Amino acid sequence: MTWKNQVRHGFGADVTPVLEIRHGSGNELLASVANGGMAAGLHEGTVYQLSCTAPSANLYIDDVLIPPTAIGRHSWTPAFFAGFVSVIAEDVTGKVAEFGLHVSPQASKASDEQFVQMVEAIRDFDQTLLAGVASAAMALGKEGHAGLLTANIQLQRLRRYGPMFVEAVSSIVRSPHRSLTAESRMLPLARIRQVHPSVMRDRRVVALATSSRLDGEELDTLQIRSHTSTPTFDTPANRALLALLRRVHARTRLLEGKVQRCELKGDKDEQALRSTRRLAALNQLSERLRALCRMEPFSELSPYVEVTAAGLTQVAANPSYNRTYRLGCLALASGLEGIQKDKVNVNYxxxxxxxxxxxxxxxxxxxxxxxxxxxxxxxxxxxxxxxxxxxxxxxxxxxxxxxxxxxxxxxxxxxxxxxxxxxxxxxxxxxxxxxxxxxxxxxxxxxxxxxxxxxxxxxxxxxxxxxxxxxxxxxxxxxxxxxxxxxxxxxxxxxxxxxxxxxxxxxxxxxxxxxxxxxxxxxxxxxxx
Missing domain, CATH: 3.40.91 (Restriction Endonuclease)
Structure with missing residues (x-):
């Protein structure tokens, strides 16, 4: 979730969590940041004490639990990375708040301006080279390729956009797209409003039209072939969305295995530290995706669905389907090129x-x-x-x-x-x-x-x-x-x-x-x- 969304879904109106930042060697307050805000002025290689005003809240940085000290603060050192760092506070009920920290390089090595120029030089050359496994993030693109870190980028995108995709699909499930199917059926005469001229070949219909008498029992049982329409969920738009749902679910299951086996890029011990929280998020997402696939309108569709031009046309014409499909594609995105709007973990x-x-x-x-x-x-x-x-x-x-x-x-x-x-x-x-x-x-x-x-x-x-x-x-x-x-x-x-x-x-x-x-x-x- 973005910080804005975290504010909306965070601890609630009764508690306004605030992150307080102090130097590791003293009690002087360096900065305080509210839920959804950001604090700057931190430097790599410096020890900081973090504390959250929300009672009994655990602090996580890059999926690693920062244990509290004896006085209830959390000691943290941004070691050898610079950029935006996300601090997650989670209370015992599972409610979360997110705080942003901007970490600068050590002044003895490079100024902020010099470091930014280095980053921009790499962007101009090939911004996929910026991606990495450090706890800091920078804005990168969503197009093209992911360089050497495909699985890591896929995990970040899935965790960011996957829950948003699920919420959007859930909204569609409550009011899905339908269409009418036309078919030719034998119906009782009483249920037919309009008949095709070809029915005049039936002698019984001719008898009615010429006011000839028909036996009463025969009139009650008279059925003729007529075109009728039936509402159905089997539309190209729903088939396209189900195909995307299955792709996102398959990606989730694939990444679950990689996280469990520590097969992402980076040190395996570091991956193991993060695996518990990552697996919990992926398992929850997988269960929700599986449940959606079994609900209407998707439960009425064929097991073999695919995305077609007709499906994409219907999706584009429907605002809710269009937004949902876009979120699903973002959840599957692994590129890093293009306009830099998406925060991705970068190199040390x-x-x-x-x-x-x-x-x-x-x-x-x-x-x-x-x-x-x-x-x-x-x-x-x-x-x-x-x-x-x-x-x-x-x-x-x-x-x-x-x-x-x-x-x-x-x-x-x-x-x-x-x-x-x-x-x-x-x-x-x-x-x-x-x-x-x-x-x-x-x-x-x-x-x-x-x-x-x-x-x-x-x-x-x-x-x-x-x-x-x-x-x-x-x-x-x-x-x-x-x-x-x-x-x-x-x-x-x-x-x-x-x-x-x-x-x-x-x-x-x-x-x-x-x-x-x-x-x-x-x-x-x-x-x-």
Missing amino acids: SWGIYETWCFLAVLQCMRSLGLTLIPTVSALVKSDLAYSASLSKHRSIELHFQPKFPSIEPSKGKVCWSISRERYPDILLVDVNGGDVRSMVLDAKWRSGRTNLLEAMESVHIYHDALRTSGNAPSPCLLLVPGDADVPALAAKSYIESNQVGAVYEFGVEGGGQNQLTQVLQEWVGPFKT
Whole structure:
């Protein structure tokens, strides 16, 4: 339900629930938000204390119960995500209220404006890349495809629009669409108002018409064939709606199985935490859909119904059917493209940063004069791949989230890890005749000296473990949004000596893109297009 609907169906007029927000370290009230409202000013990585004025209300964030502390408050930390967060308060009777929170990224990593620019850059490129499994949501579209998270998007859409679809169908059940069917039947003469001229072939009717006498008993039993009409629910509109009902019910049952087996995208332990509440919602929806299929007008229809052009025409002409059918289609929607009006869970802030970094590296490569185009690589499997031809025998490929399988490469590929399977964020591969070399860039949503030195572990592992045609990637660099808290890591001499290092201020308005462009220019070297 939307917040507006939650206000209407929430705790009721006798209780007006309010969510109070405090810092984890004190009692000072930071903000309070009423049912259906939204509070801003929260930041990722900060501990908050949430409390609801409604008595004995449980708080849920992204289907996870936030347990109360000893003083009755709920401790919560928005860890590594930014966007809109929905807080659900549910009392012992099952009544709910919904509160919105807007979480911003840590100021030491990026400002709100810079983070928004990163998000918009990804939207312009492919907004399906924004979708994820974090607790935060952003407005995305409903058309096209869902990228790599089809089942997760289907679950969110079904839970949002499924109950609304059920309510709309229930309204139609109370006043369904009917039509009249014409058929030819033998009826008593007394029940016929108008006869067809062909009945004059019946001698008994001719006798009546010529005032000839008929035996009284024969007149009472006289039946003739006549056209009559009978009301029926078997209309193209009802058949189309029943077909849609069955599709929504089938989707519900499918997702029940996926949730129960933890087969959605994301960590299985995290899915298990959410499964109880998700299954309860899906089970309730499934039961209501099944019950509707057994009610009139649908119980009178054939088991084999389908959507036809005639059915869609009737649906479009009837406002209640049109709205209901639209809600059913929204409940089945899994696309993320088009106009951004539907809030969908997005990636963690570090995932959004990684995606933006790939686009930034793509732009840096193009600024060198390389014409990179999408490709299907023969070298390595990855989520996104671009290639540029530098000469007849030389080409460079750029990959996002490439797969380095353990111990040996996949069939026909040239990349592997000498330890466990690994997925660096960004990979560049230079193929020059028979020589193959590579560079790895690892985006880290980190700031501060301690965090940076700890994050350097990943580039050391990549440099030691990854192989491309038998060669280790050189160099392996961190991309970080913050300041140069450890300047030595970015020094040219340090990178040349150790083949690992860091690029600082790699953000929307930082100088990191210029620094990386210089590194890439030296790594690519001279070429002719």
